[in-house]
Structure formats: structure tokens, C-alpha cells
Amino acid sequence: MNRLDRIAERLARQAARGISRRGLLARLGGLAAAASVPALPVARAQAQTPKQQPGEKGDPSSCDYWRYCAIDGFLCSCCGGSVSTCPPGTEPSPITWVGTCRNPVDGKDYVISYNDCCGKAACGRCICNRNEGDTPIYQPQGANDLNWCLGTQSGVVYNCSTAVVLGAAS
Amino acid sequence: MPGLRPLTLVAALLLAGSATAQLVPEELVVESLPEKLPPHWVWVNDVAFFNMSDGRAYLIDADTGRFMGMVSGGYSHLKLGIDRRGDRFVVPGTYYSRGTRGERTDVLTFYATKNLEPGSEIILPPKKYSGLPFVGTSNLTDDGRFMIIYNFTPEQSVTVADLERKALVGEFETPGCALIYPVGPRRFMMQCGDGSMQLANLTADGRVTLGGVSKPLWDLDNPATERAVRISESRWMFFTFDSDVIVVDGSGDQPKVVEKWSLVGPKPDGWRLGGLQPSAYHAATGTLYAVMHQGGRETRKDPGQQVWVFDVRTRKKIRQIDLASPATSIAVSEDAKPLLYAAQFGVPSLHVYDALNGQKLRSIDQLGQTLTYIQPAPVGQ
Numbered sequence: 317m318n319r320l321d322r323i324a325e326r327l328a329r330q331a332a333r334g335i336s337r338r339g340l341l342a343r344l345g346g347l348a349a350a351a352s353v354p355a356l357p358v359a360r361a362q363a364q365t366p367k368q369q370p371g372e373k374g375d376p377s378s379c380d381y382w383r384y385c386a387i388d389g390f391l392c393s394c395c396g397g398s399v400s401t402c403p404p405g406t407e408p409s410p411i412t413w414v415g416t417c418r419n420p421v422d423g424k425d426y427v428i429s430y431n432d433c434c435g436k437a438a439c440g441r442c443i444c445n446r447n448e449g450d451t452p453i454y455q456p457q458g459a460n461d462l463n464w465c466l467g468t469q470s471g472v473v474y475n476c477s478t479a480v481v482l483g484a485a486s
Numbered sequence: 487m488p489g490l491r492p493l494t495l496v497a498a499l500l501l502a503g504s505a506t507a508q509l510v511p512e513e514l515v516v517e518s519l520p521e522k523l524p525p526h527w528v529w530v531n532d533v534a535f536f537n538m539s540d541g542r543a544y545l546i547d548a549d550t551g552r553f554m555g556m557v558s559g560g561y562s563h564l565k566l567g568i569d570r571r572g573d574r575f576v577v578p579g580t581y582y583s584r585g586t587r588g589e590r591t592d593v594l595t596f597y598a599t600k601n602l603e604p605g606s607e608i609i610l611p612p613k614k615y616s617g618l619p620f621v622g623t624s625n626l627t628d629d630g631r632f633m634i635i636y637n638f639t640p641e642q643s644v645t646v647a648d649l650e651r652k653a654l655v656g657e658f659e660t661p662g663c664a665l666i667y668p669v670g671p672r673r674f675m676m677q678c679g680d681g682s683m684q685l686a687n688l689t690a691d692g693r694v695t696l697g698g699v700s701k702p703l704w705d706l707d708n709p710a711t712e713r714a715v716r717i718s719e720s721r722w723m724f725f726t727f728d729s730d731v732i733v734v735d736g737s738g739d740q741p742k743v744v745e746k747w748s749l750v751g752p753k754p755d756g757w758r759l760g761g762l763q764p765s766a767y768h769a770a771t772g773t774l775y776a777v778m779h780q781g782g783r784e785t786r787k788d789p790g791q792q793v794w795v796f797d798v799r800t801r802k803k804i805r806q807i808d809l810a811s812p813a814t815s816i817a818v819s820e821d822a823k824p825l826l827y828a829a830q831f832g833v834p835s836l837h838v839y840d841a842l843n844g845q846k847l848r849s850i851d852q853l854g855q856t857l858t859y860i861q862p863a864p865v866g867q
Contacts, residue, residue, distance in 0.1 A: 411640060437586050440536045448784045452712045453617065454664035454677035456640060463562060463616035466640050472562065472616045473586045474538060 367398035369481070372421050376479075379444035383428050383479035386415025386450050388460035392433055392476040394442035399479045402433035407470045408478070409434055413458055415449055416485045425485035430460065431478045435470030519545075519554060521600050522572040523863035525821035527554065530829060530836050531565045531619060531861070532854035538562055539586055543577075543861075544853060545602070548825050548838045551848045555602045560593075562616040564623050565859040569630040572864050573599050576649060578624055578635050580614055594633060594647050608647045611657045613637035618762060619859045620712045622665030627672065628719070632692045634666045634674065646692045658694035660684065665712055669720045669736030673697075681706050683734060683741035698740030704732055711786070715765045715774070717798065723767070723774070725749070727783050729759045731801075747801045749776055749794065756780040760788045762831055763815035763859055768824050768841065772798045775826060775841070777813050789814045789830050793844075807844035810837060817860035829857040836860075 367376070374381045376393040383399055384391070396403030409432045417428050451458035465472045526548045534540045541563020545554040557566075560579030567576040576594050583589040592610040597603065615623050615638045624635040631650055637643045637657065642664055646655040663676035663684040672688040681704050685697030704710045710724035710732050717723050720737035721744065733745035750757045757778050759765065766775040774797075779790035789812035795805045813828035824841035836850045836857070 435587060438536050438538055443535075445787070446784065447787055450784075450787075452677070452709060453620070453638075454712060455679050455706075455709070456638065456664075461618040461620075462638065465616070466638075470587060471582065471590050472580070473582065474616075 367400045372419055377442055382417055382419055384444055385417035385446050385448040387430050387477055388445045389477035390439040391442035391444055392478045395439035395476040406433040406475045407435045407468045409464050410467045412464045427482040427485050429480045429482050432464040433475045434465035434468045435473055436475045439476040519600050523599055525863055525865045526819055527863045528827055529566055529861040530857055531859045533563055533856050533858045535856040546850055551850050564619040567626045567633050570864045576633055606652050608654050610645050613639050622667050625666045625668050636665050648692050655692035667722050675736040675741050700741040703743050713764050715767045717767050725759050727786050760786055760790050761814035766816050766818040768818045774798050775818055777816055810846050815860050817862050819862045820865035827860050831856050
């Protein structure tokens with residue numbers, strides 16, 4: 317079991333404890349990761365931008381930004397949200413794929429949860445596809461070719477992607 | 487004509503007009519198409535990534551470059567289920583009652599090639615896989631009787647529809663395994679999360695029973711992707727991140743690796759297979775076409791501008807086609823004078839090459855938005 321699998325399993329167990337769709341996730345056998353999405357689904361707009369933490373730098377509206385190492389889609393930072401908030405009126409997906417990205421400021425690897433924001437048509441801005449550590453879709457826990465607007469009330473309609481820090485990878 | 491008086495000018499114009507035939511009134515009619523797809527016609531799918539509720543597929547006559555027609559495919563359009571006879575196809579679609587919200591309906595719609603009109607429908611469980619289309623996300627059985635569609639909710643299952651009875655057969659759970667790779671009249675393989683493959687059999691009425699499971703067939707540090715190509719009734723060629731070739735046969739009790747070799751050899755010099763539909767197989771000549779570029783593993787979905795052509799029997803590279811522009815998807819027509827089709831996701835053009843000498847023949851421009859899976863006409867039935 318590689319590191320990513322262990323992380324995914326840990327996250328899935330956390331999810332099984334914390335999310336009511338327990339049966340659904342348990343059947344995945346550790347394949348799906350669920351992010352804890354702080355302050356969602358509603359975050360006040362004035363608190364929204366840029367949502368960076370003191371220990372990081374870079375432009376969250378740029379595809380080069382360190383958190384986006386395995387992202388595929390439209391950056392919520394360009395769509396009315398941020399790296400850790402969904403745009404107004406959208407719904408965050410409770411399950412998603414994860415990547416492991418290195419923060420250039422402290423040189424540490426972090427697990428990043430790429431929760432999709434759902435329920436409105438594609439934002440269409442800041443399209444970004446990076447595939448560091450991305451897996452084929454038969455290993456969905458790390459696959460970014462899937463639409464992760466799953467388990468939402470609003471269905472599979474995809475708007476944009478976030479990049480939420482879940483924690484240090486080690 | 488400053489010297490002419492007005493009356494003379496009118497007369498001159500009338501005389502000039504009488505020299506050509508007057509246009510006749512026209513009747514507006516709808517075009518029709520041949521009963522079967524000609525060998526050099528090709529369907530090009532467009533997931534419409536910027537407007538995903540508006541997926542579609544375009545029908546192109548690659549000999550003339552003419553756009554012959556299209557079908558709409560709904561949200562997150564996958565690819566068409568084209569019957570080998572070439573006269574009919576089905577389209578699996580997802581629709582919301584209010585466009586981007588409301589009640590979800592997944593439906594399989596029947597079309598005839600000759601008119602591209604939507605016909606009968608089969609309502610499906612609203613679970614169809616949503617994402618980029620790959621060769622295994624949905625497939626017809628070889629005789630066209632059943633359509634099998636991969637579901638991901640994220641529970642994994644397949645939906646089977648009976649196209650002869652025009653009825654849903656049902657949804658069948660496939661825990662831990664994904665995608666549909668047909669390996670016989672009533673059999674398919676699936677890729678599983680641990681690197682193994684699962685067999686599944688269809689009963690005469692289309693119900694799925696799971697069969698044998700292989701041991702892991704590839705190293706998860708260098709796994710086979712879902713961008714595979716079928717090379718015979720029971721064999722599929724898979725490609726790993728590092729461009730190793732793994733041929734899996736599904737005719738036995740469990741999927742079995744029957745060949746392993748490399749597209750790039752012992753000294754790859756950074757060369758790598760890449761794209762969304764990065765390979766194509768010409769069955770009549772046993773020829774593999776592979777889109778290649780130079781880059782690290784993280785570039786395995788990137789476009790390439792070289793197509794390496796291999797004799798699959800000898801595993802030797804026999805020639806190279808230098809594309810005029812990069813491609814993420816390629817396909818080859820099935821006939822004896824094959825055309826190579828190439829497109830790049832995000833670039834609205836289909837390029838047509840002579841697959842034998844690599845000469846670029848033509849481009850079809852202003853073609854959609856985010857082109858994905860290319861489906862040449864079936865030939866031979």
C-alpha cells in the first residue's frame with residue numbers, strides 16, 4: 317500500500333465517521349476521500365479572498381500555484397470562490413480526489429483535497445490541468461478525469477475546483 | 487453611363503436581366519444520409535467542457551472534409567454506441583429537467599445513420615459515469631445486442647440495456663472495478679483498483695454475472711492506464727505510465743497477460759505515450775499507431791506531435807508520422823486505404839492524414855470546442 321493509499325484510507329475512515337452517507341462510502345473500501353470543508357457551504361464573501369495561509373505564497377488564480385499539482389478543471393479562485401471556498405450559490409462536493417503537493421515555502425508535502433463546486437454550469441475561467449501523482453479512473457481516489465460532483469443535492473453539474481489543505485502528508 | 491437618359495438605362499437593365507435564367511422558388515427540405523457509414527466517415531465526440539450540458543458528436547466525411555451532421559449528447563457526453571453494421575447507433579445521455587438543475591434523467595437514445603433523428607429511448611438508472619470519455623466508459627457487445635454503460639456514483643456498477651427488446655436489463659454491481667472491455671460475444675473485462683482485472687459474463691438476456699479475477703497485472707507504481715486499444719476479439723492492449731505495452735487476453739477463466747513489451751525500448755530518452763485517445767489499431771494489417779511526446783510521467787496526458795507506427799507482430803517501429811499539429815486523440819479508418827484522424831482537446835479541428843505515407847490531406851476547422859473520442863466507421867459488415 318503506497319502512501320497515497322494510506323492517506324485515502326485514513327480519509328475515508330474519517331469520512332465514514334463524519335458523513336451520513338456512510339454506507340455509500342464504506343462500500344468503496346477506502347477508495348473515496350472526503351475532505352473536511354471548513355466554513356462551507358456558506359462563507360461570507362468579505363472573508364473569501366485570497367484564503368491563503370501565512371505559510372504559503374503564490375497566485376491562487378495561476379495554474380502554477382503549488383496546491384494545484386494534481387488538479388483538473390476551472391479554478392474556483394477565478395470563479396467567485398477561492399482555494400478553500402465555493403462560489404456563491406454552488407454546492408461543495410463531499411467526496412473528491414486528493415493529491416500530494418509540496419509547499420515551496422516550507423518544503424513539506426501536503427495532502428490537497430480537490431473538492432468540486434457543483435450546481436451551476438462550468439465557470440469556464442482559469443482552466444488548469446496538472447497530473448502529478450494522478451491515477452487512472454479505476455483508482456478513483458487520485459483520479460482527476462472524473463467529475464467529482466457526486467453525493468451532492470444539486471447533481472453532477474460541475475462549476476469549478478478548489479484545493480483544500482487537509483494536512484501534512486507525512 | 488453619363489450619356490444615357492434614365493429611360494434608356496432602365497431598358498438596358500431589363501435586357502441584361504433577360505440574358506440569365508430567373509431563379510426559381512425553392513422548397514426547404516432536410517438532408518438525408520446513406521443507410522450505412524461509408525469507410526471514410528468518422529464521428530468526432532465533443533464533451534463541450536465549457537458547456538457540459540451541451541455535449542455532442544459530429545459526423546465528418548474525411549474524403550471531402552464535409553461536415554455531414556451531428557447529434558446532441560446531453561451532459562458529460564461520452565461516445566456513441568455504433569453498431570458494427572454502421573446503419574444505427576445509440577447515445578447514452580444525461581439530462582436535467584431545468585438544464586443545469588432539477589430532476590436528472592439518464593436515457594439511451596436510438597438513431598439511424600440515414601437520418602440522425604432521435605428515435606426510441608430506454609430510460610437508464612441516473613448513475614452514468616460523468617467525466618472524460620475513454621474507450622471503456624461504455625461499449626456495445628460485438629453483435630450490437632446489448633449496450634453496457636459504466637456507472638460511478640462513487641459506487642461502481644454497470645447498466646445493461648437490451649437494444650433488440652428496447653428495454654433496460656438492469657444495473658449490476660461491480661465493486662472495486664471499473665470500465666468495460668468486451669472480449670467476446672457476451673463477455674467483458676474490467677480494471678480494478680488493485681491492478682487486477684475482473685471478468686464479467688452476460689446471460690442470454692443480458693444479466694451480468696461476475697467471473698474470474700486475475701492477480702494484479704501491473705505494478706501500481708507504473709500502472710496501466712484506461713487509454714487502451716482492442717487488438718482482437720479477446721485481447722486488449724494496455725499502456726502503462728512509462729509506455730510499457732501489456733496485452734491482456736480475456737478468453738480464459740480469468741484475464742491473463744499474454745504479452746509485455748515497450749513502445750520506447752530500453753533507452754526511452756524521455757519519449758512517452760500521451761493523450762486522451764493516444765493509440766489506434768488497424769486490425770487488417772496488425773499496425774499500432776501511438777501518439778508520442780517527450781516528458782515526465784506527469785505529462786502522460788499531454789499531446790504529442792509524433793505518431794509512432796508499430797508492427798504489432800514483430801513489436802518493431804516501422805515508421806513515424808510527423809503531425810502538422812499536436813494531438814491528444816487519434817484513430818485510424820478500418821479499410822485497406824486507411825486514414826489517420828487526429829485532434830487535440832481544446833482545439834476545434836480534425837486533421838486527416840494518409841495513414842500509410844503520413845501525408846496530411848486536409849483539416850476540418852470550426853469543429854466544436856473540446857474534442858475527445860474519435861470513432862471511425864465500422865467496415866466489413
